Amino acid sequence: MVDYLRRTWAEIDLDAITENFALLRGRLAPGCRTMAVVKADAYGHGDGPVALALEQAGADWFAVSNINEGISLRRQGIARPILILGYTPPELAGQLASQRLAQAVVGLDYARELSQGAVAAGVEVDCHMAVDTGMSRIGFFAQKGHEAQAAQEMVAACRLPGLKAEGVFTHFAVADEGAQDSKDYTQAQYDCLCETIRLVEEAGIRFPLRHCCNSAGALCHPQWGMEMARLGIVLYGIAPSDDCQGLAPLRPAMSLRSVVTRVKEIGPGVSVSYGRHYTAQEPRMVASVAVGYADGYRRAWSGKAHVLIHGRPAPVLGSVCMDQMMVDVTHIPGVAPGDVVTLAGRDGQAEITLAQLAALDGSIPYETACLVTRRVPRVYLRRGQPVEVKDFFFPTF
Numbered sequence: 001m002v003d004y005l006r007r008t009w010a011e012i013d014l015d016a017i018t019e020n021f022a023l024l025r026g027r028l029a030p031g032c033r034t035m036a037v038v039k040a041d042a043y044g045h046g047d048g049p050v051a052l053a054l055e056q057a058g059a060d061w062f063a064v065s066n067i068n069e070g071i072s073l074r075r076q077g078i079a080r081p082i083l084i085l086g087y088t089p090p091e092l093a094g095q096l097a098s099q100r101l102a103q104a105v106v107g108l109d110y111a112r113e114l115s116q117g118a119v120a121a122g123v124e125v126d127c128h129m130a131v132d133t134g135m136s137r138i139g140f141f142a143q144k145g146h147e148a149q150a151a152q153e154m155v156a157a158c159r160l161p162g163l164k165a166e167g168v169f170t171h172f173a174v175a176d177e178g179a180q181d182s183k184d185y186t187q188a189q190y191d192c193l194c195e196t197i198r199l200v201e202e203a204g205i206r207f208p209l210r211h212c213c214n215s216a217g218a219l220c221h222p223q224w225g226m227e228m229a230r231l232g233i234v235l236y237g238i239a240p241s242d243d244c245q246g247l248a249p250l251r252p253a254m255s256l257r258s259v260v261t262r263v264k265e266i267g268p269g270v271s272v273s274y275g276r277h278y279t280a281q282e283p284r285m286v287a288s289v290a291v292g293y294a295d296g297y298r299r300a301w302s303g304k305a306h307v308l309i310h311g312r313p314a315p316v317l318g319s320v321c322m323d324q325m326m327v328d329v330t331h332i333p334g335v336a337p338g339d340v341v342t343l344a345g346r347d348g349q350a351e352i353t354l355a356q357l358a359a360l361d362g363s364i365p366y367e368t369a370c371l372v373t374r375r376v377p378r379v380y381l382r383r384g385q386p387v388e389v390k391d392f393f394f395p396t397f
Contacts, residue, residue, distance in 0.1 A: 010256050013255075049390060102126040132150075189212075219239075220244070255344060261288045265286070307327055
C-alpha cells in the first residue's frame, strides 16, 4: 500500500519515462550512448526514482546541474557516470573524484583553478570540455572565427595535471526552432564544434566522448549524435517547443491532482477571492480546491486556467491563493468534497498539458514542471498503479 496525503499530489508515470527514453534512443545511430538529464530534481519529477528507472532502462550517463545533485544521485544508488553541467568550486575537486562525478570545464582560467584543487587533494578529476559555439553562456569561446583560439586554450587545459579530459560538448541555442535562420544557426554551431575538435585533435588530443545533441537536437538531428546524446525534456514526455510538437509520440509523465474541499452556491453580486477580480452575475456553484501557488499552481493563471472534474472543465474563478483556489462547477452535477481535481493530465477524454498551462503566462513547460514545489508528494506509477511515493516532509503518511 502506497500512502500519501491526498491534498495535492503529482503522479509520475515511470513507464512513460522509460518508453520515451527507448523511443529517442532508437532514433540515434547504433552505438550512440545516452545521457539522461535529471537536473532540477529530474525537472520536478524526482531525481532518484526517475534516474533509477532510467538506469535500469539502459541510460549510459546522467547529467545534473551541480555537485549537490550529483551526490544526491549517488546516495540514492545511481552507479552510472554523472556529469555536472554547471559550476563546482575548485576546492571541491576531492569530492568530485570521491563521488565519481565528471565536471564541465568552462574555460582555461577555471581549468587551472580546478587543476590546482585536484593536485592539492591528490586526485584526478574527470572532465568534459565545454565549447561555446553560440550560447554565450559557458565554455571555451569558439564563436565567429575563434575556433583556433578556443582549441589552443582547450589543449592547454587538457594538459594540466589532475584533470582527465574524457569528453567535449556544446549546447544548441535554437535547435528547437523551425525558422530557417534558426536551422542555419544550429548548423553553424555544429560546424563550429567539429572544427574546434579537429584543431584539438591536430595537437594529439582525443576525446572519447563528444556530444552536442540536446532533446531538440536528438529529435531534429539524430545524425549528429556523435558518441553520446543528452536527452532532457523529451524523457518527461514534453516537446522542447511548439515547432517540435509531433516529431515523436511522446507520453507525458507528470499529472497534477488535487481535491475538492467545499462546494457552495453564491448569488449575483458575490465576489470571489483576493482583489475581488471575479463577481458573479448570476447564481453559481463554486468549488474550493486544495491547491495554490505555494504548490506551483501559478497565481498568473488566475481567471485564465481551468481544471477537470468528472472529466469536464471547470474554470478558475478569481485569484489563485497561496494554498487554495476556487473553480466554477455550476455546469458539473454532483461535485462533492473529496472529488479528485485534475490540474494537469488526463481525466476521461479530456486533458490539460503542462504546455497549455505554461502558455497562459508566456512561460514554458520546463518551468511549469520545475516549479511544482516540495510540499507536493510525487507518486510513482507502474502500469497505472502507485508503487512508490516521495514525500519531502514525511517518509510515509
